Amino acid sequence: MGKLKIAFYWAASCGGCEIAVLDINEKILEVVEKADIVFWPVAMDIKYKDVEAMPDKSIDVCFFNGAIRNEENERMAKLLRRKSKILVAFGSCACEGGVIGLANLWDRNSVFERVYLETPSTRNPESVTPETSVEVAGGELELPKFYNTLKTLAQTVEVDYFLSGCPPPIPCIIQALEAILSGNLPPKGSSLLPNKSVCDECPREKKDRKVSEIKRIYEIEDDFKTCFWDQGVVCMGPATRAGCDAQCPKANIPCTGCNGPGPRVTDQGAAITNALASALTDPQVIKQIVDPVGTFYKYSLAASILRRKLVK
Amino acid sequence: MERAEREKAAGLSFPEEVASRLGGETIKLCYQCGTCASSCPVAKITPNFNPRELIKLSLLGERDEVISGDAIWLCCSCYNCQERCPQKVEIAEVIYALRNIAFEEGRIPPIYSEFASALLRDGRIIKVSKFVEKKRSTLGLPPLKPTGVEALTRILSATGFNKLYERRERK
Amino acid sequence: MKRYALFLGCTIPARQPNYELSARKALTKLGIELVDLAETTCCAPPPVRSIDLETSLAVAAYNICLAEEAGLDLVTLCSGCFESLSVANNMLKGDEHLKNRINRVLSEVGKEFLGSRSVKHYLQVLVEDVGIERLKRNVSRSLSGLRAAAFYGCHALRPSGLLGLDDPERPRILDDLIEALGAESVEYRNKLKCCGGLLRGYSDELALDLAREKIINASRAGADCIVTLCPFCFVALDMGQLQMRSRYKETYDMPILHYSELLCLALGADPKELAVQTHKVKIDKVLDKVL
């Protein structure tokens, strides 16, 4: 058997996932020994047309990070799907929409207004916002269309495996690569993270699970050993997949949920509110939650059941 | 009283009106056991004051009798009743609340208006005479520091005390 | 040396500089440093509370803010001030909603009540900071043979939940302090009942009736004097006796002493330094007995 052909692609994302690939350190040597990287825009000079020219299913595995924010993202998702045997949604943005999925609380126009006109650092006297085609000297320029609603990769094309996280936990990337290299893969549609929750890996002690007051992290004197919930701080750990070794709670920061919901859950924010509702001693406490969507759906709004805010 | 509270109080029955005010919150807990009455040194020497009856009248909604009567001013604020009330009715505070209502309606005994005007003028409810102030040095006492009349005036106008007082003056 | 902000209030500077004098002398001698704050006002006692409860809380809280800014706890010589300030201090400390409400008022004068300081009656300072034992050691003129009737009045003890000076049903602090000076504290009927002071000016009759009962009960119990811890009680009982004489056509001759005066005597002070001639009922009987 010849060397595997691997591709990495970067759609709407911050780039952190690309760094995470490099964070596997010397493991990369093993990877390149067994595999050729055939497409990786961040590191290699290959044009889209080169990919288009590849035969269908000629890429063995494509790691796709980033969400589908615009037409170009979607075109590339579809293209890479066609060219790849295995498509892995890599990172929170590809899997659940990621932090940028919170833009689904707005629409294209309000995003443009904010980004291109309103931010204090913006100087845009002519109020230019992106258009799909612009007449310039020398012809017409085309820009990919910016969608009203950000989508996840799976909402766009069929995805074989999911490796969530912001970025995905390094040990899980290594495990996934090993599984791919060895061909020892779980059933399609699975996540490559463990099925447990962050709590399972978290060393903090759980106590009475009663929340009489919700506090933000700066409002408590953390004892560094009691579960955040028992200190009145909302922690997404219970509703978030394991795999990260609870590195945030271990560093005294509550989990914000980047690994996405558990395997049997479609809506991470709703899932954590169930637990919260059960733990509250007084329903009025509910009102103390500042920014509920930002808290419960920090990474997963685009993948939630309702997916976005309604626009009338 | 805050505006929202005042609005709420309008149209309430008298017991509710009292209960909605600062100090009056506990009035409805009273079950007329009379501990307050037997605790009260004033009730023992005058038939004109009995805290149990005062609360009963209030609970029965006898607003005019309570507010315009003499009784609310006869409490000596000794807190004996409040200390021993088995229902934790804060009787002395309730009586303050009743007095507050009376004041808002312009019913106020002269001695209290003396206190109020002294307070507004000097920042003290009893004026320190020049004579006494001068005498301090002969006694070996340090001179008095200035009072915070200005700050007090602003506080009194923020709480509406000034207006309450002026309303009384007009009456 | 412990420092306190001395809160004088209204009655003492207006009517009883002698009380202030003895208290300053005694406390200073026992190692307590007293600081006078500028810009204080009336503590907003029951007469102000009767007009508007919110105002009284705000005014009391304003005065506490001054102490908070100075970084000092407050000490009062007057039970009225002690009660007003303690009630406001403890109510606001225990009720976030009320605290915010009062702070909205205080923001008008650029103040914010934090609840970082405590309010003490000077008897507490004597017991807690000086200590009964040290007090005893400082006594140079024992008052043994003196039968003193301790009179607590109301506002040093009640509402007990917000004051915490002593058990409102069985207080000991003043009795203990009297006995620390070598005198005997005598029991008498209705010791804990009100002096009627707050009714003065509204119903002098009733006020005098209440005060009279105190005088009668204490003399029946064979007391040489009544010892007070509040200028209001003092006036009610001392000035009160003159008024009783004319009203009831009876003779009353019960010396009334501030505890601080008794303390100064025990600490060896010359009565002349204490301006005791301002007492309406002469205290010569007491002086004869102890000097």
Added chain:
Amino acid sequence: MENVKVGVFLSDCGGQLPKILDFDAIMGYVKGIPGVVLVERSSEFWRGEGIKKILDAVKRGKVNRVVVAESVPKLGEINIAQAVEEAGLNPYLVEVVDLKNGCAWPHRETPREATEKAKAMLLAAVERVKLLEPIEKIEFPVLQSALVIGGGIAGMQAAMDLAELGFEVYLIEKEPFLGGIAARAGTFFPTDDCAICIQSSTSDVKTVTPTSRKCVYRSGISEVPNLKILTNAKVVKVEGVPGNYRVTVEKRPRYVDESKCVGCNLCIEACPVEVPDDYNAGLKTRKAVYINVPNVYPPVPVIDEDACKFHECARCVEVCPSDAINLDQKAELVSLNVGSIIVAVGFREFNPSVIKEYHYDDYPDVITHLELARMIDGFGPTGGMILRPSDRKPAKKIVMIQCVGSRDRRYNPYCSSICCMISLKHAILIKEAHPEIDVTICYIDIRTTGREHEKYYERARELGVKFVKGRPTEVFMDPETKRLIVDVEDALLNRFLELEADLVVLASAFVPAEDAGEIAEILGLELGEDGFFKEYNAKLRPTETKVKGVFICGGAVFPKDAPTSSLHAHSAAIKAAKFLLNGKIVKDQRTAVVKEEYCGDCEFCPVICPYNAISLVQTGNGHFVARVSELLCEGCGVCVGTCPLNAIELKNWRQDQMLTQIRALLSVKASKPLVLAICCSECGHAAVDSSGMAMLQYPASVRVMKVPCTGIIQVQHFLEAFKAGAQGVMVVGCKSDGCHYEVGSQIAGRKVELAKILLKEYGVEPERLEMLNVVYIEGARFAEAARRMVERLEKMGPLRLIESV
């Protein structure tokens, strides 16, 4: 995979339903649902010929899933399930829908809409039944023995009942003698007999009639077969499960061997140590070896460890003729295996010292009623004389003060309920024996609510007892006369009284037994805010607790007089007997189950489970996971509604089953906005039923889904419902304090509140979601709320969830 064959049996209610519903259309629709192999119609299916058709279809293997549309849902469900089981099909593969009360009647004004709703209901039932799996029953053994904790009136009565029914019973009492607080009380109202008089054993029938009462020591309680009494003993540990509890009892040493003692009392005579007798209010002394009063059980002295000098003295050992004294006895741990436990630890008198103004702590002549009772008792310390403890002179003036520490928000806010009667009883006993004694009762309200109780009030008045309406402010000692004075306002006279008294008797509150908290902790029982043991349901299950097989009775539940304690004890005994009787608990397994591979050890479910049915266990690979007790789980689903990983599910209310049902109910459209009403199967669905029965009209676009308890609902369900086409969602559950599963409806309420916050963020009007808390009789409220919801939705306009990208 099993080939699912669904049979649908449609009852037309004797031809009533087709007047509203288009049965042909419905039958045609149902036939078209994949998996449906048989559709039958009859006038009724829950009995008679109809049920035979179902049996026949099952027996012949034509169908292996059954959907029945029937209008007597509960009764029908039971009959049909039984019949199906007899025919060889698991009874949990049946789904019953009520097309009459749930559809035709409440929508009879809109027959076409009703027909569409009927289709949706049947589709949902078929889709659900297709996903159901067989559920088994499990049997758990129940030992034929019981433990009764507390040897007062209630404990003794309950123990005798159970023992005489043939169960092996252990009665344990922490004091050295039986009798409890009642034994100190002298006589009882309203029977005026001795406190220590109880039912006599029916095993004694040879000599007396079984109806006779006897003193404890003559009652034969010690001779009842199967009854073992352990005094001086307390429970220290309880392990195991309902029906099979392993109880560890610590038996403290008595130092006198009960089996050897002949009751000669020589040891007591010989003992040189005298200490104040607490039992008798310190009014006399007793020896270090003692018995309380002559007529106790066991009639064997006990040695007071704190007072005895043991081997330094040993005079008792020397004089004992039967070698019964063993000064080296040690505490021993006794292990008991019992099926059931009855808690009858009683109550105690509140120590009124904290009410300083009454000076109980420092005036010897201020006493409580239990202390007075000892004086009135002929066996008591004064031989029945009413004396002033201070100088032992006869008391001439007695003032009783009611509500001391009761109805007092500083101490115990409740009315102790028996003190008025005790005061009246004591006043009468004193007046009858010593008419010259002046007795005054200061009261707030006199409460004589029991049968024959008012006559005590009358009798007291006849005898000249004085009543003063007012609660005294204080008791003080006149400094000159040194007499006690009770300072009180008589509110009826409007006058202040200073009542002189030789003796002031405080009707002190009754409060929970000192060890109530400890025992509650050991047994996992709940205490009320007042500190007394909490009953499962005050109205219907007054002697049961939330812990299966553990019962409560007597003063442990609330202060009670003797008749009520007896009544309560017999009730607890019969409940315990009912629990023990079969020797087993048969429990169907419609329970929760944890998919351990998905459990994330967040530990919310063990805390939220109202039945303590979930515990944490460590798995082979080192993870901690939740595990559900098949015995304790009641199948409410509160854990399911809590689990943020969906790792726990009810076997017959799985997530896929619920989602399928939601989607099916909403898949058949309506002309008005679709509403999903998720109802608990208790009060919630009962209210829906009752609205139908009363033919109260609400729009047929309101689609009802039944769940065991609203506690099972997750926020996802609301979102899924909106996504599936619902314009509004209602949650209909029990009143929050009336939830049949304790906490479910309360938690559902909070979820609705939380979900509303989320919906707002999603730009969905929060008014589209509503929680309704109802009881059965509030069908009208449900119908009204449903109508309002639809009206509201019509005003809001349709919900458009995902706009195009």
